[in-house]
Amino acid sequence: MFDKLLDFVPSIPIAEKTEVVTDWLTSTFSFLFDPLKEHFGNFMEFTTNALLAVPPVIIIVIVALLAFFITGKKLGLAVFSIVGLWLIYNQGFWEHLISTFTLVLIASVLSVVIGVPVGILMSKSKIAEAIITPILDFMQTMPAFVYLIPAVAFFGIGMVPGIFASLIFATPPTVRFTNLGIRQVSQELVEASEAFGSTGSQKLFKVELPMAKATIMAGINQTVMLALSMVVIASMIGAPGLGREVLSSLQRAQVGTGFVAGIGIVILAIIIDRFTQHVNTKNN
Amino acid sequence: MPVIEVKNLSKVFGRNTRQTLKLLDEGLSKSEILEQTGNTVGVNRASFSVDAGEIFVIMGLSGSGKSTLIRLVNRLIEPTEGNIYIDGDDLSKMDKKSLRKVRREKLSMVFQKFALFPHRTILENAEYGLEIQNVPKEERQKKAKDALEMVGLGGYLHQAPGQLSGGMQQRVGLARALANDPEVLLMDEAFSALDPLIRKEMQDELIDLQASMKKTILFITHDLDEALRLGDRIALMKDGSIVQIGTPEEILVKPANDYVEKFVEDVDRSKILTAQHIMKRPETVNIDRHGPRVALERMRAEGISSILVVDSQRNLKGYVTADDALDARNQDIRDLNEILKTDIIRVNKDKAMNDIFNIIHDSTTPVAVVEDEKLLGIIVRGAVIAGLAGEGEVNLDV
Ligand SMILES: Nc1ncnc2c1ncn2[C@@H]1O[C@H](COP(=O)(O)OP(=O)(O)OP(=O)(O)O)[C@@H](O)[C@H]1O
Ligand SMILES: [Mg+2]
Numbered sequence: 001m002f003d004k005l006l007d008f009v010p011s012i013p014i015a016e017k018t019e020v021v022t023d024w025l026t027s028t029f030s031f032l033f034d035p036l037k038e039h040f041g042n043f044m045e046f047t048t049n050a051l052l053a054v055p056p057v058i059i060i061v062i063v064a065l066l067a068f069f070i071t072g073k074k075l076g077l078a079v080f081s082i083v084g085l086w087l088i089y090n091q092g093f094w095e096h097l098i099s100t101f102t103l104v105l106i107a108s109v110l111s112v113v114i115g116v117p118v119g120i121l122m123s124k125s126k127i128a129e130a131i132i133t134p135i136l137d138f139m140q141t142m143p144a145f146v147y148l149i150p151a152v153a154f155f156g157i158g159m160v161p162g163i164f165a166s167l168i169f170a171t172p173p174t175v176r177f178t179n180l181g182i183r184q185v186s187q188e189l190v191e192a193s194e195a196f197g198s199t200g201s202q203k204l205f206k207v208e209l210p211m212a213k214a215t216i217m218a219g220i221n222q223t224v225m226l227a228l229s230m231v232v233i234a235s236m237i238g239a240p241g242l243g244r245e246v247l248s249s250l251q252r253a254q255v256g257t258g259f260v261a262g263i264g265i266v267i268l269a270i271i272i273d274r275f276t277q278h279v280n281t282k283n284n
Numbered sequence: 285m286p287v288i289e290v291k292n293l294s295k296v297f298g299r300n301t302r303q304t305l306k307l308l309d310e311g312l313s314k315s316e317i318l319e320q321t322g323n324t325v326g327v328n329r330a331s332f333s334v335d336a337g338e339i340f341v342i343m344g345l346s347g348s349g350k351s352t353l354i355r356l357v358n359r360l361i362e363p364t365e366g367n368i369y370i371d372g373d374d375l376s377k378m379d380k381k382s383l384r385k386v387r388r389e390k391l392s393m394v395f396q397k398f399a400l401f402p403h404r405t406i407l408e409n410a411e412y413g414l415e416i417q418n419v420p421k422e423e424r425q426k427k428a429k430d431a432l433e434m435v436g437l438g439g440y441l442h443q444a445p446g447q448l449s450g451g452m453q454q455r456v457g458l459a460r461a462l463a464n465d466p467e468v469l470l471m472d473e474a475f476s477a478l479d480p481l482i483r484k485e486m487q488d489e490l491i492d493l494q495a496s497m498k499k500t501i502l503f504i505t506h507d508l509d510e511a512l513r514l515g516d517r518i519a520l521m522k523d524g525s526i527v528q529i530g531t532p533e534e535i536l537v538k539p540a541n542d543y544v545e546k547f548v549e550d551v552d553r554s555k556i557l558t559a560q561h562i563m564k565r566p567e568t569v570n571i572d573r574h575g576p577r578v579a580l581e582r583m584r585a586e587g588i589s590s591i592l593v594v595d596s597q598r599n600l601k602g603y604v605t606a607d608d609a610l611d612a613r614n615q616d617i618r619d620l621n622e623i624l625k626t627d628i629i630r631v632n633k634d635k636a637m638n639d640i641f642n643i644i645h646d647s648t649t650p651v652a653v654v655e656d657e658k659l660l661g662i663i664v665r666g667a668v669i670a671g672l673a674g675e676g677e678v679n680l681d682v
Contacts, residue, residue: 192399195360196387
C-alpha cells in the first residue's frame, strides 16, 4: 500500500538524460574539445619531456636549495627533499614522478587561474555567491571517480581528461578561500581605501588581495593537494605517472611495487605541501 | 560659501527606508520606529554648514549617529534623503567618477582605529592617496615624506605600521590624510583609541597644525573635553538628530535642552580641576650645587625674571630674582642662600582651581604647587583663566 504511494511517479530517467546531455555536449563541442585535447596534450608532453631532459641531480639540487631558502635557511625540508627524491630515483620511478608532477603543476595552475577570479566575483556579489556556493558543494561532495566519466567522453583517455577531472575536483578550495579572504578584510580598511577615492580595481589589487593573500594561499595549498590526489585517481583513465604504477600493481597484486609507488606519492605530497605552506608563511 | 553644507540629511538602515522617513515626520521616536518597522534611524534630518578653516565638532553618546553622519559627508554611506554640498557641488547627486574625484582632491578621512594598511610601510601608507591618483613615484614620495615630517615621523618611513605605538600610528593616519593636501579633514573619533596622555598630545598637535594649515575639519568625538578644546563650533547629536549647534561658550552657558544640560553639567570645570591640572613644569636651580651664575644663565635661557630654588631632594627652598643674582655675581658671591627669597606662595596639588584663582589674583609672584615639601610645578596666572575656560594647557590626565 505505502510502496504504491512512493511509486506513484515512474522512475525519473536522470541517468539517461545525463547521458543524452553528455553525448550532445561531446558531439556539439567536439570542434572545441578535440583541438583542446591535441594542443594541450602536446603542451603537457612537451613540459614533461623538458623536465626529463634535465638531469635528475640538478632537479634534486634545485629543489633542495629552494627548500632551504623557502624555510628560512633550515635544513629539515632540504634534507628530506634530497633523500626522498633520491629514493624515488633509486627505485626507478623518476620518469613517473615527473609525469605526476607535470599533471599536478598544470592542474593546480589552471585551478588557481580559474579559481581566484571566480572567488573574487563571489566576494563582490551576493547573487554570485548564492549561485556558486551550491555548485562548489556539489563539485566537492560528488565522488571524484564520477568526474572521470565525462572527462573520458570529452577528451578520450590520457593526460588531458586527467587534468579536466582534477580541475573540477581541486578548484573549489581556491574559490572558497579567495571569497572568504576578501570578505574578511576589515571594514575600516575597505572604507579607508574608498574614502581616498580608489576605483574598484585599485581597492581590489592594492588592499583586498594583499590582505587576503594568506587565506588565498591556504586555499591554493588545499587545491594543490587535491590535485595530487586526483591525479592518482586519474591514472584509471590513462594518465601516466606514479598513480598508474599503483593501479597496475593493484591489478597484478604486486604488493611491493605498489607500496614503493605509494611512498613516492607520499614524498611528492609532503614536499609540495611544505613548499606551498612556506610560501604562505613567508608572505605574512 | 561654506565648504561643507549638509541639508536635511537622513539615513535609515533597513528596508522600505522612505516609508520610515514618513513615520519620522509623524513624530515617532527612533525606538518606536525600531519596534514598528525593525529599521534603525542612523541620522535624522541633520542640517549644518562648516566654513573654511573651521573645526566643527560633532559630539554625542554612543549610537547617536556620529559615525553615520560623517560617512554620509563623503558618501561612504548612501543617504536615504537630503543633500551634501562640498564647495557648493551636490555630492548626493554625483556619479561615481565625480564622487571619486571629490574624494581624491577635497576630502580626506582619519579613522578611529587608524585603518592603516598593514602590508604597506609607513611611507607607502602615507603615499596611498596620491598613488591611486597615479602621481609619479618621486613626487608622491616627496609629498608623503613632507606630511610624515609634519607629524614628526620623518624617521620611521620604512617601518611597518604594527611596529609603531598607537599615537604614532594615528600620526601616520593623519599624515596619510594630509599628503594629498585636501580641503577637508573628516576625523571620526580619531583620538578615542589613544590613552589619555597621548590623546591630549595629539589634540595639541592638531591645534598647532591647524594654525598653519587652515583646513576645514569635521571632528567627531563623544568626549566633551575634547570637543571644548578643539571645536570652533560644536554640534550635539541625540538619536540621530542634531539638538544644538553653537560655540563652546554657548553650549556650556545656554544648553538648548535637558539633554545638552545633562551632557555639560558634569563639567563645572573650576570644581573638578585642581592645581596639578594647570601647573607647568618649573625651571629650578639646586641650592646644593648651583650658584648665582647658573641661576642667571638659566633665567637668561628661559627668558624669565625669577627662578625657583630647590635642594637635592627637590624640596622647595624659595626663589631668587635676576636682579639679586646679578648683584651677587658682581660681588662674587657663590652661595644662593645669601640672596634666597622665601616669601613664595605654596599650594597643595589638590587645591581646587576656584581657590587658586583668589590666591593668584593678589600675588605678584608665581604660585608653587607642592606635595608635602616637594616641588611639583608652578602656576602662572594665565593658566588659571585658560583652565576655567576649558582651553590651554590643562593636564586632565594627571
Ligand atoms: N550598517 C548599519 N546597519 C544597521 N544599523 C546601523 C549600521 N550602522 C550604524 N547603525 C545604527 O545606526 C545608529 C548610529 O550608529 P553610529 O555608528 O553612527 O553611532 P555613533 O554615534 O558613531 O556611535 P559610537 O560612538 O558608538 O561610534 C546606531 O543605532 C547603529 O546601531
Ligand atoms: Mg562611531
